[in-house]
Amino acid sequence: MPDLDLWRELGQQLRVDAVRTSAHVGSGHPTSSMSAADLAAVLLADHFRYDFDDPKSPANDRLVFSKGHASPLVYGLFRAAGALSEDELLTYREFGSRLEGHPTPVLPWVDVATGSLGQGLPIGVGMAIAGKRLDRLPFRVWVICGDSEMAEGSMWEAIEHAAFYGLDNLTAIIDVNRLGQRGETMHGWDLASYSDRVRAFGWHAIEIDGHDVAQIDAAYKEAESTPKPTAVIAKTLKGKGYSKVEDQNGWHGKAIAEEAIQELGGVRNITVDVPKPEPSERHRFEPEPQAWPRYDVGSEVSTRKAYGEALAALGGERTDVVALDGEVSNSTFSELFRDAHPERFFEMYIAEQQMVAAAVGMQVLGWKPFASTFAAFMSRAYDFVRMAAVSRATIKLCGSHAGVSIGEDGPSQMGLEDLAAFRAVSGSKVLYPCDGNQTTKLVRAMGDLDGISYLRTTRSDTSVVYEPDEEFPVGGSKTLRSSDDDEVTVVAAGITVHEALKAADALAGEGTAVRVLDCYSVKPIDAETLRRLGTPIVTVEDHWAEGGLGEAVLAALADAEERPQVTVLAVREMPRSGKPAQLLAAAGIDADAIAAAVRALVSAAAPA
């Protein structure tokens, strides 16, 4: 027998707590919390199965607030569940508090950071795919969405993929409070505009009054028993319950007066005994050991192909490794993983945002996702990578077809900003191998890295320069040529290592000894080795001059006692189509350009 009054009272408690927390600090989004309070109350009281003492339990339902600005509601829910004290609730948004302005996993019951709209649902899709296809557990993923964020294309990527993957374990609760930040949304209270769209994408949709607890309960029951992903589309009032702001524009993201508490009936202290899920064991895949690839020195293989081969081997050894790709698996070579471990491969089609979001969702459940596409198209998901760092997520990304060396396809397909973009991600690791054996070791290392790691691979075949048993620690570098007479050091990575070696050979013929340093770990970079070089430096990269290898080297030397002169060779003009060698030459990053830069440094250093 449902306790409608309890649900209503709990909704009011959540509103009061949203008002209290925001008023206390003088900021936050109480009105956006109040619209969704009844939706959250019924969920917590009667549908959500979760062990607050064991938030990482694989049996738990997952709850994602895609509308992360409703953080006062999130924290009010945790108080109502008995997980958060009254005292801590009132630390909201204070420096050092776990209760940040938008939810982050600093709190153990928050799986992922939200606050960049349009991300929670795609991440929920990743969790739900994990539930159905990896963990194979009956948990349900609930995502509370705002109506404004339905304008984000990423929401429709999520809706498309949820239908495609048959995610009947996913419920999207859309809080249609009509008002965005600066005014009415595109569709206002036209609930049918949402339900028509999601139904056309293959979902079940239920339109309800989002303040009628009986309707909410019935909708959740229907969602639980419908063999499709379901959207509960709820008409609500922003600021519901406080007459001065209810359904009024101009109250987004503003604290409201504590007098609202009186109108809402005062502070309540209901604690809900949230039912725990049935204990259950997640599915485990069987190891399928296969030999690690080994390439003969002097043979040719592209690092992208070596990525695929290494990933397949890693997947045989580690059954927690999964792979995703953005419909280019025959270019990134993640298809080799797919062929070896089809149950752990997920085709994300041309939806890079959904691809990265799904990886973030899967890692919440403990999986180790590797996601790949062209390096250029990783830029499509940059906001998702940024937010993955705020989520303290552990994901592994591979961008292929880096730089002008791809050749004829032209600049739209050339990843030329990926080093800059990924270096500027908190805690990231940025790796850029030059040969097959190095790629193998770095992919293997990525399996153990925490946080966001990025591997940059090259389209064309390159010579194998390292023995298969060589080690490549993250943060290290390799000196490929050196002598006591080195006049200049060429710092290269990836494709330019081979150009640097050619240049060193040519210069040796002229009597100029050159050291060649392979900085395969662009972040963290091997600052110690760089600071010990004692020679002028030429850096060379198949990347824009900004934010890449050259600037990483400069940053490592910035405050050193000895700061050698550095010539940065990089791509500085928009490339065109052409053969790889033509484009490396045109960009001034081939062996000839390196040799010329070395000669200029040597003659500048020579006594007059």
Next chain:
Amino acid sequence: MPDLDLWRELGQQLRVDAVRTSAHVGSGHPTSSMSAADLAAVLLADHFRYDFDDPKSPANDRLVFSKGHASPLVYGLFRAAGALSEDELLTYREFGSRLEGHPTPVLPWVDVATGSLGQGLPIGVGMAIAGKRLDRLPFRVWVICGDSEMAEGSMWEAIEHAAFYGLDNLTAIIDVNRLGQRGETMHGWDLASYSDRVRAFGWHAIEIDGHDVAQIDAAYKEAESTPKPTAVIAKTLKGKGYSKVEDQNGWHGKAIAEEAIQELGGVRNITVDVPKPEPSERHRFEPEPQAWPRYDVGSEVSTRKAYGEALAALGGERTDVVALDGEVSNSTFSELFRDAHPERFFEMYIAEQQMVAAAVGMQVLGWKPFASTFAAFMSRAYDFVRMAAVSRATIKLCGSHAGVSIGEDGPSQMGLEDLAAFRAVSGSKVLYPCDGNQTTKLVRAMGDLDGISYLRTTRSDTSVVYEPDEEFPVGGSKTLRSSDDDEVTVVAAGITVHEALKAADALAGEGTAVRVLDCYSVKPIDAETLRRLGTPIVTVEDHWAEGGLGEAVLAALADAEERPQVTVLAVREMPRSGKPAQLLAAAGIDADAIAAAVRALVSAAAPA
């Protein structure tokens, strides 16, 4: 009387030319061109109105190949229109050729670069909005889309906005050839999956056989007379016309044998006399001059508010300026432009990709779009910015709420990677003002800048330090404190300028003279001044340490004869919520941290 045979022959010619060009160079996407050949042939022969001798004419229809990999078809069309010679056609993908692997505006009949899928339709939306609301001309925007790219969320942002803006001048032609790069698409030949979706979004949809020229012609006629945006959803065969590859997987992006030419009936030399549009004058807005804002030194104003005020003034002076915003115009203050010039303001809701794409589309017609959102959310549109550079587009972007100084909202809302991301855009200008008067001048300067310019603004009020008549050339800097005894130079920008001034005052009290340099132009940076400083340097920025101001300074000094020691102060750990001053302190970028860094450099330089 339609000439069905001519259309069929022209379709075959386009196929033959796609085969020829790709075979000649040994790469390219002939099969993706062959599927859309009949769709393109009927368009060129009987619907497209365009003056190939005057490609910039505002009366012209616009044609965007959203599936840019079908470049052999694009170039074949230009040959069929008499615009491109047989000889030039066969330079496809050669180094130096205008016929790049994916279309770019190096060719005068290409408005925008495509090749990153899912971008052509959103850009077409921008063109169509310009046609209806700015130019007020009857031209039509035709966008040829691939079926694979319908998985990109940006396509659904475009479909949503086209319906919202009532773009009956926009036709999307969806080439449903069933096969993506690595296999079948999500929906194969299920045309209804596309038509149901677009209809739910408010479009008209027509399903046809994409190889039946009469059906194609009828569909285009229907699109032209339907008062809604219309999608022509065409079932086609990839590689149509060459039995060895037709509807076969494994032929994406591969040149095919010239024997296909024989099966296709050999080389043809049809030239179509493409009808020119009626000459027509674009609408012009009336200037509405208003006073430029002037702020008193010592008063307080946020640079984001100064942006809005300056933009409104610029719009009064220049009637080609338009503004777009991602549903945060009351935060970015673009609402001040909206209020002053409502006909030239476009609400893009929370769809940053569509926002940037619309700006790119509008600038094709000669408008000067300024688009704004939080700096953090510019990352959502990074691939669109990257491609805008390949398009040689002139757009102006403003990211507000930069850095940890936003305070309580927390890291999801903090732009901390925007300097790195925008510096790594080809030809970009990156500007970061510290006060209201500087903002005004930089916004005014942006109106005249070519290429991609980015302005970074701060949430909180800051003191006005410059007189209203001070000039701030792009590429310059300002020395705010200096004396002959300066021991260290602090290089700051934006919010940290104020911290640097406070630090300089404190240090002066200790007898340490410090120069303060305001590098408001982060790119291009004032290398000349930096190379002349002759003191150790502290750089300080409210941005990650990678790719921002510090590394820009280091890059400017890299190959200088004197390379002073540089201490880079920047955000290095994930910020939390808190008050702005607490967060600046916690990140080590406030006045105290600057003073400490200066002291350390001074004592290191002192004789032992």
